[in-house]
Amino acid sequence: MTEQPSLPLPPPPAPTPPPAPAGKRARPPLWARLIEKLLVPWIEIKREPAVPPFTLDRPVCYVLENYGLSNTLILDRACREAGLPSPLATLPGDPLGRKRAYVALSRRGGGLWTRPKNKNHSDGLSRLLMAHRLYPDQDVQVVPVSIFVGRAPSRQSGWFSVLFSENWALVGRFRRLLAILLNGRDTVVQFSPSVRVWEILDEDLPHERTVRKVSRMLRAHFRKIRSAVIGPDLSTRRLLVDRVLDAEPVRKAIADQARRDGSEYLEAWKKAHGFAWEIAADYSNPVVRSASFALTGFWNRIYDGVDVHHLDKLKQIAPGHEVVYVPCHRSHMDYLLLSYLLYTHGIVPPHIVAGINLNMPVIGSILRRGGAFFIRRSIRGNALYAVVLGEYVAQLVGEGFSIEYFIEGGRSRTGRLLAPKGGMIAMTLKAFLRAPRRPVVFQPVYIGYEKVIEGKSYLDELTGQPKQKETIWALIRGVFEILREHYGKVTVNFGEPVFMDAMLAKNAPDWRETADTDDKPAWFNDTVDELAHQIQVNINRAADVNPINLLALALLSTPKHAMAESDLLAQLALSKKLLAALPYSDRVTVTAKSPEEIIVYGEKIGVLTRRKHPLGDVIGVEGETAVLQSYFRNNSLHLFSAAAWIALCFQNNRRLSRSSLLRLGKTIYPFIQEELFLPWNEDEFSERLNATIDLFIAEGLLSQVNEGEDGYIARGPGQTDEVFRLRAVAHSLQQAFERYFIAITTLVKNGPRTLSAGELETLCHLAAQRLSLLYAPAAPEFFDKSLFRGFIGKLRELKLVWLCPNGKLDFDERLNTWEKDAKLVLSRELRHTITKISPEAVSKVAAGAAGAAESKA
Known part of the structure; x- marks a missing residue:
């Protein structure tokens, strides 16, 4: 690179006044004196060193790292207390041209309420150096000064003081004011040894190069001092954003964006910088520590306690691994709770993927400083954003930061795990393949609640009301409502980890040979899908069964959601016996309460109602509480899948051969397994x-x-207690089989090559809705379109149905066998009702579609 020519010399100015005698302190302006008096009660200054390490044999120009009125006034007061010249006085000859005696390397942009932006600003330094070049009689010494407000509040200072303690970020005016009010009595002003300007100019470099070199040296000096005073820079946001924008894939994407937009590279770069700044976390130890103080009281107020299991196993495998936490997503409490538990157990909290909808004023900033980084719900069609996001994740993985994301994509409104979305797993895998520095381990986490704070809103959404948008005011109202309620106990179970190396060795033994290529390997998508599926499996294998899960499983099996107390006790005992005798996994935990204690507990937290009766009390759940209990039944549905299938086969059959039970079980298993x-x-x-x-x-x-194997298994006659208990076990899966039968019946009734997958999904949804309206109300997820979508997808995967060239679904006689097998599981009345309802739904939808077509014509 060629050097820029030196600036031409301007004509000499009028003679400057003689320098003031060294040590004589000029009087600062009136406005500065007035503001300083207001700050006097709030600020106590400690100078380091106590005796400034420079002499006053020549004029002094102070250099600050960042410009700010508070910094200027604090410096002026420190200088007055030390008997030094004021930074608000004019230097002899006014070489800065601003009637002051200090310069700042960086200047903040933005208004009072806008976020500050760091603008490199060294015009004053440039003027000072040029004045010495032009007028040799100038002889100023430069003194770097570092100012820290609340550099290290102690635990006794309070969490709010910690929140506004000194850090590496360039803060706004309002935040700086709060920092002064809270921590101003712990202000440190550190003077560094001076440097004569003529010593700087001795190298005789061109002016622009001299300014850049001096600015760079001063910034390095300030960073060294700051690191010694408040510790190393933990603000990954600025550091990572710079590295993201400097990465080759992002530079290429910026150039492509500029070509698409027909704009300059700088404009596309600004757009990429905006994306990166919108995404990046701003992790802050003071904020995390502050949050731990606040959340301790919050958890104690709303929960009876938080139980943690198998965390010791995570601590054994975490060293040397890049840990990716993948919890189930049941509530907004999930990420707060997990980060809090990790922090309090001595593990660094992860960087958390959060939806951009949570980036609200105030709350978004706190979450970001707690490690959250925000991503948009959809990035389709925005290639530059996708590359920036992928590179940011790659930087996190490459630097060894632990990450947390929810592969379900959103909170489960039904209590069961949702179908996983592989986007973040794909980004993690790409990042690892590009730079496989540390092996990646996915840590599944099961979080179980006895009540969810969003229960009412989930109920509204499942009944068709739109999801309410998150706002700061809604959150504030929600916090007050939450504090008035009691939510029982929470359990956090760490599941069996999933190692990426093992999955790659299984699916792509030669993955290292293609790791550094830009092309996506043929095995990539299958590996992402298998990782996602195994994570969900391992989350379910770490389930917790709490008293509310068991009560919901039992009581929702009856038409009126009520049982005699003796029957409920027997049903609870049976459920616990099934879990103990046939353990699902060694990481599943089950409440230690006895059936009697479970009922007492359910009444205590307001889930159960008791009706006194001479022949025995009746225990039940009523109203909205009953509907919400389906959420907690679904939490543990998978644990009883085998028992529910066996019990369901004896709903309408007195006896079946063992071989038939096993054959039917194998037939239906792929669909239960998928769901x-x-x-x-x-x-x-x-x-x-x-x-x-x-x-x-x-x-x-x-x-x-x-x-x-060919022997018969039989149940007792109709109304015995044993049959009642079997019916209660069967009910948890009955509606799943009803959904399967609705889909198959609708497809068969309409015939092959008649319906597309989307049309079949819609008709199944309508038929299930009608069945629920005509007969007993079903659980809200009974007519969930996504469950029908998953079943249809599995039919296609098993080649029971397939897609024709015209986009319609075709099938063969095997589906008729399914209809015959349904006779063994579903009652004649229910099969008849489903068969009757499905064609009605088809005809009505067809008529509606025809009417819409005529109106358009």
Whole structure:
């Protein structure tokens, strides 16, 4: 690079007044004296060193790292107390041209309420150096001064003081004012040794190069002092944004964006910088520490306690790994709770992926400083944003920061795990393949609640009301409402980790040979899908069964959501026996409360109602509480899948051969597995069915008629207690099979090559709605379109249906076999109703579509 020519010399100015005698302190302006008097009660200054390390044999120009009125006034007061010249007085000859004796390397832009922007600003320094070049009689010494307000508040200072303590960020005026009011009595002004301007100019470099070199040296000096006083820079936002924008993929994407827009590279760069700044976290230890103080009281106020299991196993595998936390997403409390637990257990909280909807005023800033980075819900069609986001994740992974994201994409409104979205997993995998420095481990986390704070809003959304937009005012109102309620206990279980290396070794043994290429390998998508699925499986394998889960499972199986107390006790005992005798996983935890204690607990937290009766009390759930309990039943639905299937087969059959039970179970298993993220293959599921049959026989719920695989299994006659208990177990999966039958019946009734997948999904949704209206109200997820979508997708995956060239679904006679098998599971009345309703839904939708077409014509 060629050097810029020196500036031409301007004509000499009028003679300057003689320098003031050294040590004589000029009087600052009146406005400065008035403002300083207002700040006197709030500020106590400690000078370091106590005796300034320079002499007053020549004029002094102070250099500050950042411009600010408060910094100027604090410096002026410190100089007055030390007997030094005022920075608000004019230097001899006024070489700065601003009637002052200080310069700032960086200047803040923005208004009172806008976020500050760091603008490099060294015009004053440039003028000072040029004045010495032009007028040799100038002889000023430069003194760097560092100012820290609240550099290290102690724990006793209070969490609010910690929040506004000194850090590496360039803060706004309002935040600086709060910092002074809270921490001004712990203000440090550090004077550094002086440097004569003529010593700087001795190298005889061109003016522009001299200014850049001196600015760079001063910034390095200020960073060194700041690091020694408040510790190293932990503000990953500025550092990572710079690295993101400097990465080759982002530079290429910026150039492509400029070509698409027909704009300059600088304009596209600004757009990329805006994206990166919008995304990036601004992790702050003071904020995290402050949040831990506040949340301790908050958790104690609304919860009975937080139980944590298997965290010790995470601590054993975490060292040497890049840890990606992947919790289930049930509530906004999830990320606060997990970060709090990790912090209080001595583990660095992760950087958390959050939806841009949470980037609200005040709250967004706090979350960002707690480690949240915000992403848009949809990035389709925005190539530059996608590259910037991917590079940001790559930088986090490359630097070894732990990350947390929710692969369900949003909070579950039904209590069951949602189908995973692989976008963030794909970004993590790409980042690892590009720079496989540390092995990546995905840590599934199950979070179980006895009440969710969003319960009412979930109920509204499931009944068709639109999702309410998050606002700061809604959040404030919500906090006050939350503090008036009681939400029982929370359990956080750390599941079995999923190692990326092991998955790559399984799916792509030669992955290292293609790791550094830009092309996506053929195995990439399958690996992402398998990782996502295994994470969900392992979340379910770490489930917690609390008293509310067991109560919901039992009581929702009856038409009026009520049981005699004796029946409820027996049902709770059976559920606990199933979980103990046939453990789902060694990481599943189950409440230690007895059936009697569970009922007492349910009444205590307001879930159960008790009706006194001479023949025995009746326990139940009523109104909205009953509907909300389906959420907690669904939390543990997968744990009872094998037992529910066996019990369901005996709803309408007195006896079945063991071989038939196992054959039907194998047939239906791929669909249950897809919906509930079950961990077994078909043969393992058959073994579990066999063990469940044996347990039911041992409990007296079933009996063995003949020995051997072809022997018959029988249940008792109609209205016995044993049949009642079997019916309660079966109910948890009954609606799933009803949904399957609705889809198959609708498809068969309309015939092959008639409906597209979308049309079939819509008709199934309408038929399920009508069935719910005509008969007993179903759980809200019964007519959830996504569940029908998943079932149709599994039919296509198993090649039971396939897509024709015209986009319609085709099938063969195998679906008729499904209809016949349904007779063994569903009652004649229910099958008849579904068969009748489905064509009605089809005809009405077809008529509506025809009417809409005619009106358009």
